[in-house]
Amino acid sequence: MENFIEEVPSYIEKIKSLKETILANIVMIGQVPSPTFHEARRAEVFQERMFEAQVDECTIDEFRNPIGVIRGTNDKKPPIFVVAHLDTYIDKDIDHNYTIRKDMIHGPGIMDNSAGAGILVSLPEILRKLALQFESDIVIAGLIYSIGKGNLQGVRQLLGAWKTPIRGAICVEGGELGRLNYYSDGIRRCEVECIISAEDGAEYRFKPNAILILNEVINRILTLRLPQRPRSRVIIGKISGGFKHGIIALEGTLGFEIQSDSDDMVKTIFRDITDIVDGISHEYQVDMKLKTISSVNAGTLSFSHPLVKSTVAIMKKLDLKPMADPSGSELSIFLSRKIPAVTLGVSRGHNYHRINAQMEIEPMYKGIAQIIGVMKAIDSGVCDEEHLA
Amino acid sequence: MKNTWLEKNTFHYSDFKDLRNLVEIKEKKNLAISLCLPTLNEEKTIAKEVIIMKSELMIRYPLLDEIVVVDSGSTDKTEEIAREYGADVYRASDVLPGIQNFQGKGENLWKALYITKGDIIVYLDADIKNIHHRFVYALVGPLLLSDRIRYAKAFYDRPIAIGTNMIRATGGGRVTELVIRPLFSLYFPELTQILQPLSGEYAGYRDIFERIPFPIGYGIETSMILDIYEKWGLDVIAQVDLEKRVHRNQDTKALGRMSFVILKTFLNRIEKLGLIEKKKEMHNKMIQYKLEKNCYKPDIRQVAEQERPPMIDIPEYRKKFLPGKFPNKS
Secondary structure, eight states, X not given: OHHHHHHHHHHHHHHHTTHHHHHHHHHHHHTSOOBTTOOHHHHHHHHHHHHHTTOSEEEEOTTOOEEEEXXXXXXXXXXXXXXXXXXXXXXXXXXXXXXXXXXXXXXXXXXXXXXXXXXXXXXXXXXXXXXXXXXXXXXXXEEOXXXXXXXXXXXXXXXXXXXSOOOEEEEEEXXXXXXXXXXXXXXXXXXXXXEOOSSOOTTOSSOOOHHHHHHHHHHHHHTSXXXXXXXXXXXXXXXXXXXXXXXXXXXXXXXXXXXXXXXHHHHHHHHHHHHHHHHHHHHHTOEEEEEEEEEEOOEXXXXXXXXXXXXXXXXXXXXXXXXXXXXXXXXXXXXXXXXXXXXXXXXXXXXXXXXXXXXXXXHHHHHHHHHHHHHHHHHTTTTSSOOBO | XXXXXXXXHEEEGGGXXXXXXXXXXXXXXXXXXXXXXXXXXXXXXXXXXXXXXHXXXXXXXXXXXXXXXXXXXXXXXXXXXXXXXXXXXXXGGGSSTTSOOOOSHHHHHHHHHHHOOOSEEEEOOTTOTTOOTHHHHHHHHHHHHOSSOOEEEEEEEOOEEETTTEEESSOOOHHIIIIIHHHHHHHOGGGGGSSOTTOSOEEEEHHHHTTSOEESSTTXXXXXXXXXXXXXXXXXXEEEEXXXXXXXXXXXXXXXXXXXXXXXXXXXXXXXXXXXOOSSXXXXXXXXXXXXXXXXXXXEEEOOOOEEOOGGGSHHHHHHHTXXXXXXXX
């Protein structure tokens, strides 16, 4: 294994020689708006690009995830999956015009996850340029219905329909170069909706305000005693409501996420919040609904898993400092199915989820080299034994 | 008027999607193809155009032999960025230095004839936000697949970018509908079949371009169509649907200045053809008004009206290219 790790830095210059192809793919994919549930056109472009790259097999699965397969040399080895989600947080009416400067690409969605998707479709040509062959088939998949309310349906369906073993997987994200996710938290993403009848009725002496009621929900959530072990937290991420400054808000929505490395603790906290919402609904006599938008189970590889160890070694060889954090992305679905997997970022950027997002071009080559190094590691057998915690 | 030309010579870009076939025909016919991008302060879009064309039509499918940027003297990083991504970059004023220098898009296109080596030249505006390689292969397609067609012009839906981040689905093409189409309807009804005569994307054989004059400014597209039509007829022209092109929205005053030049070019052309007789010379200044401190003040602009002669009449060009064998098509 050490041999190919030594070689990984030498990939960078050859990858750079495909600069135009990689940037063209990123731009062509990134300029197609692709909010969750509206990824069809981007999936088509993704497939067209793989077709142009002369991938051995090019198809779209039953769930409409575009998939390409690079045939390996040993049909007895299970395939290696390399995936990137195709959906973005950017609305389809936003101008998805990308600008390339000397050192930077600018455009909405570039870091999450147009760069990841563009690099993924460039992989066949990059591997050809590097003259690399793998024993395993390489399955390249663009995933739809992933983020937010997509609830990772794309990857769930892909793996659900895949009946044979999978050797290992890499989830590719635009940023941040240096990230190394090998464990995922249990996550429950929820929304509390508060609706107050517009009719004046006898039940209200003073008409309640949906925003103030949601504020009360937040206050009570903040009084919950969350354990440090298992590590748990509630993130209040979104709030919206009301019509105009001088009118009492009759509708409001609060979005929050429960995160914990224990699935049981996620359930416990969710029950507590359900009680809070029910209580406030009763106290104020308003309609409140608590909905689960998405949920994933916790999963982890141990730090001593050979996939993690070799990924760390590859990153260090490339002078990258691995940054470990839990991830709630596709990784969790692989890990929940006992498939060793990591999530890697390809470059550095700014304003990730804003319309003026930017990505640095130069670090990207190192990011790609790192992905190929990890593919080689999986192909060399680091995932071939059961190491899941 | 019959729409036979419209039916026979109108294509969709998907008709030319088989790029391998186009490359084979190009090689069989031993043709070289050049892409020319005229620029003036296009640092936001130039890299994207160069990268996509180079990646798809030089590296993946060798349809293009060169990408040439002819710049009018940008003060931003257009030249540096274009060079960085592999285009051959020329400052228009450095080309044919022995002749008087003018500034304008038409000037750049005209000088590109001297710089480029292609038998076919593709001209694209450098400000296309949704650039895709179909903008080139779809224009080259009819020229390669038909022995009759010598010039191909783009048409498309024209969504416009509003402000910095929003797109409006329809719009644009106002000068076409308010100026050119009425004029064509009056004098050349046949030409109304060309759906977007002012589109800035077209391709043609060198032996067409070198034989027509080039106005140096906005009049270039109008004069080009009229001259090709007059010399070779409508049948050598094709138009290709490129579907969608996102471009910058221009304000009404800018469109007014563009219309001024186009009208002048048109009237001069039809006078040459004996279709009208002007009793006096036209003025060469566009007069618009602006409100300043509650007073209307004239905003007078001298609009470029110079016209370059057919490139084939330039001695340096004849020396370099004639009798039509190009020294290096590799």
